[in-house]
Amino acid sequence: MLVHYLPLIIMIAIGAIFGLTNIIMAEILGPKRSTRAKLSTYESGMEPVKSARERFTVKFYLVAMMFILFDIEVVFMYPWAVQFKSLGMYGFTAMILFMVLLFSGYLYVVKKGALKWD
């Protein structure tokens, strides 16, 4: 059974090896004449001010959280969609009910302004 997924594993290996070769080539080939200015972080020609890893807006965090919520619903719909024709009317009404629930949650999120960017 697992042998069906072997091509995928081979492809992941090929991809990783290819990427690794590229990076190693980048390290080996090419001159190495580093200066302090060259190794400083790019900031439009200015001296870098503080570290970049500061706090950032919480909206990104909200989007990530919402993504997890909705992505689970998307994955949940896949098996249903594949079986849709054999489930018939029963499956359809069940999913419409589920989608209405999901959509009301979505409307709540929108009304709360969680997706507002300004």
Place this chain on the structure above:
Amino acid sequence: MEWTKLLIWVAKGAILVNAMLVSAAYMVLAERKIAAWMQNRVGPNRVGPWGLFQSFADVIKLNLKEDIVPAAAHYQFHALAPIIAIGVAITLYAVIPFGDYVIIGGHTIQLGMAPNMNIALLVILAMTSVAVYGITLAGWSSNSKYSLLGGLRSAAQMISYELSMGLSVVGVLMLSSSLNLSTIIRSQADLQWNLFYQPIGFLLFFISSLAELNRAPFDLPEAEPELVGGYHTEYTGMKFGTLYLAEYANILSASALMTALFLGGWDVPFLPKLLGLQPGSIELALLQVGSFLTKSFALVFVVIWVRWSLPRFRYDQLMTLGWKILLPIAMANIALTGIGILLFKH
């Protein structure tokens, strides 16, 4: 027997990766040429006739460039990010069927790495999620403000549009009752393309793919006027080249996926029956692969065309489009498809 099978897989993988690299090289050239034509310029024309070897010259140049990693950057993660990006991009090619099968000397050879994988679409969904890691890691590890902002924007944008992308495929799944890309293509034989049954789905998928690929008009992660180069600001030489290559590899795989899902994949309407081609013959296989690649590259052209025609969105517009317009339309599309199937296909 097992060893020949393994050998065939590795050979197919190697061929696939090489074909992808050459295509990516020419896509870069095509992009520059098309951009030049649209802006009344000449474009690259020095390396070889019509600049045909430009990309290969670029690869040699990138390889010989100095590799500069900022002192403040996290060295290991900085190097790991391009590997993830290209690894994911290459892995996606494993599940794409470029044609049906061909019989050579009694061996049935599938045209594709694993075209009959029963979880193909789930693999694609999973891999596009992993692709976010490469870009976020590139942005974070560089420890540059531009990179971090680019990486953050990119991550937020990619996960937002992944929802509408995932939902737009559901309609196709309902029509063909399978996650297997080969089965989906077979269900579209003889011009029964999903494009005609799922026009909204196709449009949603196309728009979401543009956003997933960080292409204009959704190229905010690398918006030059604000963020210099976005997440690859601090990359030089072949490390930058690898990130760049991954982008083009993703454009091609997204186009191939759209072809398989909506444009009938390798389907050539009526011609094989007219010419009397046998399934499994080399002629038919060539015709199928040719048709698949023609459709894919036509879509690649549209993607390039869009980039040089439309201005960039503002970030709030991008988020509004993804969450408040595309997502509800995608859900409505599923309900509509359900009603349609219940009414007509019984």
